Amino acid sequence: MEIRPIVSSLRRHKITAWLLIIEMALTCAIVCNAVFLISQRLDRMNIVSGVVEHELVEIKVADVGLHPDAKARVEADLAALRRIAGVTQVGVASQLPLGNSSSNNGIMLDPKQKMATINATMYQGQNLLQALGTQLVAGRNLGDGDYRDFDSVMKAAADGDPNDARMPKVVVLTQTMADRLWPGQSALGKQIYLGPVPITVVGVVAHLVRPNNFSLGSEYSMALPVRLTGEGDSSYVIRTAPSERQRALKVALAALKKLDPKRVVLQKRTWDEIRESYFQNDHAMAGLLVAVCVALLVVTALGIVGLASFWVAQRRRQIGVRRALGATRADILHYFQTENFLLATIGIAIGMVLAFGINLFLMKHYELPRLPVAYFPVGAVALWVIGQLAVLGPALRAAAVPPVVATRSV
Amino acid sequence: MFAYYLDLALRSLRRNKVFTVLMVVCVGLGIGASMTMITVVHVMSDDPLPERxxxxxxxxxxxxxxxxxxxxxxxxxxxxxxxxxxxxxxxxxxxxxxxxxxxxxxxxxxxxxxxxxxxxxxxxxxxxxxxxxxxxxxxxxxxxxxxxxxxxxxxxxxxxxxxxxxxxxxxxxxxxxxxxxxxxxxxxxxxxxxxxxxxxxxxxxxxxxxxxxxxxxxxxxxxxxxxxxxxxxxxxxxxxxxxxxxxxxxxxxxxxxxxxxxxxxxxxxxxxxxxxxxxxxxxxxxxxxxxxxxxxxKNVVPGDVRLQLWLALGFLGVCMVDIVGLLLAKFLRRSNEISVRRALGARRGQVFLQFGIESAVIGVLGGVLGLAIAELGLWSVRQRPDGYAQLASMDVSMLMGTFLLAIGGSVLAGLLPAWRACRIAPAIQLKAH
Incomplete structure (x- = not known):
């Protein structure tokens, strides 16, 4: 296909040609970035939690008034929950993965350090890792002998002796956290410091995601052997087969109500619901971005159809002359297709620069990573395809112009 | 004069319905999306205690x-x-x-x-x-x-x-x-x-x-x-x-x-x-x-919401460029008509006004559609579980703003095409036919 006549004809329609180019450039730039944003959201939503997601149920109850026998009550609750048929594990959790409420701590490798090395989240509660079903990759899990009571830990902390026997002595942490603190070494037996308190790593789990604050390191998580007795945010975690969850939840609520009819249930849900609500906004945002991409491409396509139709109508006579002089239908068709391809290519080239600029803006204001080069072709291909599809109709109409038009006066 | 141009505009818009609908939908979508997000950001960044x-x-x-x-x-x-x-x-x-x-x-x-x-x-x-x-x-x-x-x-x-x-x-x-x-x-x-x-x-x-x-x-x-x-x-x-x-x-x-x-x-x-x-x-x-x-x-307006506003404005930009192109094509297609009018004594300003009014009509129709789309958008925002969802509704000033944006936007978009149209020389077009 000869390009020169196309270029010289476009030169005579500079404004319209440039409008089309600008429109395609804008669309290309926005689509590139939007697709990148969508993939970021999808990555976030696909995060590995490290727990047996479809087997968990959370129940949170609140006592009314103070109870001196809190410890015994929790034991009684746990015993009742364990007796439920089909329940394989029961634990207490100070916080849950993706639960959106967390307790976090600066982790130091040396008690004299001024700034913490990393900030990690702190899971506490009896039998928690077993109930969550985390996968141990080295060392051992937390055992009964490791556990300390929450209130005695608090008293020990207030007294200020870092080697107090009432403090927890061991910790299980994630592979990611171990690799960050001791790259290339085994974490087992190593010490971390929570403030001045030395704690020994006895186990490493494959994955365990934080409750929130992913920007601090989504898998900087550890589990401390602290026995909770109804403090603050703690809840019961029940593990059972996926199909048994609803039944187990109902039976568990009944069992807890039976032990004390006066208490209030604050939360009852499966872990799947926790995950869903955590990513609700990402889900909505991804959907919105897809809708925007589609709308942009449709509007652009309509613009191309409109302008191409106008050009075809305007050049009916020339087309007739060309046909009369021996051009085939295919020649006419290809003429408009090539013209669109040319415009799209210029638009895409400008769009790439624009996409890069938009990405810089987003990086500055929204803490996004740099747009990977792989996303640029996405916008390019989308625009080429849309352009060709949109121009096909008007181009076919142009090709259908009969040679006889050349002989008519208007 | 104004009524006559309005009549001309409506005739012209009726003559090519598909094209008109296309342009109105385009303006409506762009305005609707932007007004939804502008309203959301506006209510979120409102002063909680205006007097104090x-x-x-x-x-x-x-x-x-x-x-x-x-x-x-x-x-x-x-x-x-x-x-x-x-x-x-x-x-x-x-x-x-x-x-x-x-x-x-x-x-x-x-x-x-x-x-x-x-x-x-x-x-x-x-x-x-x-x-x-x-x-x-x-x-x-x-x-x-x-x-x-x-x-x-x-x-x-x-x-x-x-x-x-x-x-x-x-x-x-x-x-x-x-x-x-x-x-x-x-x-x-x-x-x-x-x-x-x-x-x-x-x-x-x-x-x-x-x-x-x-x-x-x-x-x-x-x-x-x-x-x-x-x-x-x-x-x-x-x-x-x-x-x-x-x-x-x-x-x-x-x-x-x-x-x-x-x-x-x-x-x-x-x-x-x-x-x-x-x-x-x-x-x-x-x-x-x-x-x-x-x-x-404290970033009370979440990053996601601000990002959505930018997206909506970007979309509006594309829609507007689209409108400029379509209007330009439409007006230039009527070069014959313009030439005849110019040859019969119409001044450039009059041609410009005529096409300006035609753009404004598209703007008003697009604004009405945009308002409907924005209300729909705000309704869908209100269905969201976020805390700010319930606030998402338009007050009178936002309503007026929507209209001004729609009409202002399409008049602006019509400027270039109208200017091009009024520069068509009276005679040359006649000669060609």
């Missing part, structure tokens, strides 16, 4: 041993420690000052068998009510003396009052909070400032309202449950009473620039004085945020 916000300030003093970056918690020092809050409160250097924290309690009415209600509210100090102009339906707040005495008093929202006592205010009656009896001394009128600026606003500033207020010192005394973030540094656990844990919000009322600079001076002096006691190791740098600046600093 100019005099309300949030003092920021950083007790952390080192500056905190992104790898730790960047907002760790936004709150105050209990000792610092109490020192500022007792110094009383401003005409009004109050410390506060989020609260969660279980509350019973006097009836022995009533189920307890779990409610969220705030623990505050005496000046809270007068400083923020909290309206009371009956009774009122408490005094500084009540604060010092750790008085067992409580102020209820009208909704909670209704649940506990029915329609009449329960002033003077008692409610049971945890294991203690509290006397109801005030019942609020409807008061739901949005965003709830005085709360620990990290992330969740919208859609909340408080069911009760009771004295902060009393809550500390009774070890009631607190809500909100607690950030500690150094060692020795995370007791709320230590000077290493930040968790309290603090507001002061300052009436004029002189008071503001005096308070800044006071904060700097306080910082130095604390350094003498071995605290506040960072260099002296107190800040005093105005209410609206504080909300901006």
């Amino acid at each position: 916000s100019g005099q309300l300030y949030y003092p920021h003093i950083d007790p952390w041993p080192a500056p905190h970056g992104r790898s730790t918690n960047p907002h760790a020092s936004d709150n105050l420690t209990l000792p610092d809050a109490m020192n500022l409160l007792r110094a009383g250097r401003a005409p009004g000052q109050a410390a506060m924290s989020g609260a969660a309690i279980s509350i019973h009415s006097e009836q022995p068998n009533a189920q307890p209600l779990l409610e969220t509210g705030h623990y505050v100090t005496a000046d809270f009510f007068s400083m923020f102009g909290v309206p009371f339906r009956a009774g009122g707040g408490w005094t500084h003396a009540d604060d010092e005495r750790h008085a067992r008093v409580i102020a209820l929202s009208s909704a909670l009052n209704r649940m506990l006592f029915g329609d009449s205010p329960g002033i003077g009656r008692t409610v049971r909070v945890g294991d203690e009896d509290f006397r109801v001394i005030g019942v609020l009128d409807d008061w739901h400032p949005q965003p709830m600026f005085y709360a620990d606003v990290n992330g969740r500033a919208f859609g909340r309202s408080d069911a009760f207020f009771l004295p902060l010192q009393t809550a500390l005394d009774l070890k009631l449950d607190f809500r909100g973030s607690l950030s500690c540094h150094g060692d020795g656990g995370d007791d709320r009473t230590t000077d290493r844990c930040t968790w309290l919000q603090f507001w002061v009322k300052l009436e004029n620039p002189k008071q503001v600079s005096a308070y800044m001076q006071f904060l700097a002096d306080y910082w130095r004085q604390q350094q003498a006691h071995g605290r506040f190791p960072q260099s002296v740098d107190p800040k005093l945020y105005r209410l609206m600046d504080w909300l901006a600093y």
Whole structure:
């Protein structure tokens, strides 16, 4: 296909040609970035939690008034929950993965350090890792002998002796956290410091995601052997087969109500619901971005159809002359297709620069990573395809112009 | 003349319906999407206390041993420690000052068998009510003396009052909070400032309202449950009473620039004085945020929402470029007609006006459609679970804004095509045919 006549004809329609180019450039730039944003959201939503997601149920109850026998009550609750048929594990959790409420701590490798090395989240509660079903990759899990009571830990902390026997002595942490603190070494037996308190790593789990604050390191998580007795945010975690969850939840609520009819249930849900609500906004945002991409491409396509139709109508006579002089239908068709391809290519080239600029803006204001080069072709291909599809109709109409038009006066 | 051009415009638009519908839909989509997001951002960045916000300030003093970056918690020092809050409160250097924290309690009415209600509210100090102009339906707040005495008093929202006592205010009656009896001394009128600026606003500033207020010192005394973030540094656990844990919000009322600079001076002096006691190791740098600046600093409008606004505006841009192209094509296609009119004596200005009016008609139609789409968009925002969802609706000014944007946008988009059209020479076009 000869390009020169196309270029010289476009030169005579500079404004319209440039409008089309600008429109395609804008669309290309926005689509590139939007697709990148969508993939970021999808990555976030696909995060590995490290727990047996479809087997968990959370129940949170609140006592009314103070109870001196809190410890015994929790034991009684746990015993009742364990007796439920089909329940394989029961634990207490100070916080849950993706639960959106967390307790976090600066982790130091040396008690004299001024700034913490990393900030990690702190899971506490009896039998928690077993109930969550985390996968141990080295060392051992937390055992009964490791556990300390929450209130005695608090008293020990207030007294200020870092080697107090009432403090927890061991910790299980994630592979990611171990690799960050001791790259290339085994974490087992190593010490971390929570403030001045030395704690020994006895186990490493494959994955365990934080409750929130992913920007601090989504898998900087550890589990401390602290026995909770109804403090603050703690809840019961029940593990059972996926199909048994609803039944187990109902039976568990009944069992807890039976032990004390006066208490209030604050939360009852499966872990799947926790995950869903955590990513609700990402889900909505991804959907919105897809809708925007589609709308942009449709509007652009309509613009191309409109302008191409106008050009075809305007050049009916020339087309007739060309046909009369021996051009085939295919020649006419290809003429408009090539013209669109040319415009799209210029638009895409400008769009790439624009996409890069938009990405810089987003990086500055929204803490996004740099747009990977792989996303640029996405916008390019989308625009080429849309352009060709949109121009096909008007181009076919142009090709259908009969040679006889050349002989008519208007 | 105007009526004639309007008639011409409508005829022209009717002649090519598909093209017209295309352009109107294009304007409508762009305007609808942008107005939805502009409205959402507008209501979210609204002033929660329009009459008072100019005099309300949030003092920021950083007790952390080192500056905190992104790898730790960047907002760790936004709150105050209990000792610092109490020192500022007792110094009383401003005409009004109050410390506060989020609260969660279980509350019973006097009836022995009533189920307890779990409610969220705030623990505050005496000046809270007068400083923020909290309206009371009956009774009122408490005094500084009540604060010092750790008085067992409580102020209820009208909704909670209704649940506990029915329609009449329960002033003077008692409610049971945890294991203690509290006397109801005030019942609020409807008061739901949005965003709830005085709360620990990290992330969740919208859609909340408080069911009760009771004295902060009393809550500390009774070890009631607190809500909100607690950030500690150094060692020795995370007791709320230590000077290493930040968790309290603090507001002061300052009436004029002189008071503001005096308070800044006071904060700097306080910082130095604390350094003498071995605290506040960072260099002296107190800040005093105005209410609206504080909300901006705390990113009350979430990043996602701002991003959606940019997306919508980008989309509007593409739609507008699209319209310019389509109008240009349409007008130039009528070159014959224009030539004839020009040859018959129409001036350039008249041709320009004629096509300007045609663009404006597209704008008005697009604006109507855009308004409908924006209402639909806002309706869908209201279905979302976010706290700000309920706020998403248009007021009169936004409604007018939508229309102006639509008409202004399409007239602007019509400028270039109309200008091109009016430059068509009278004779040449005639000659060709």
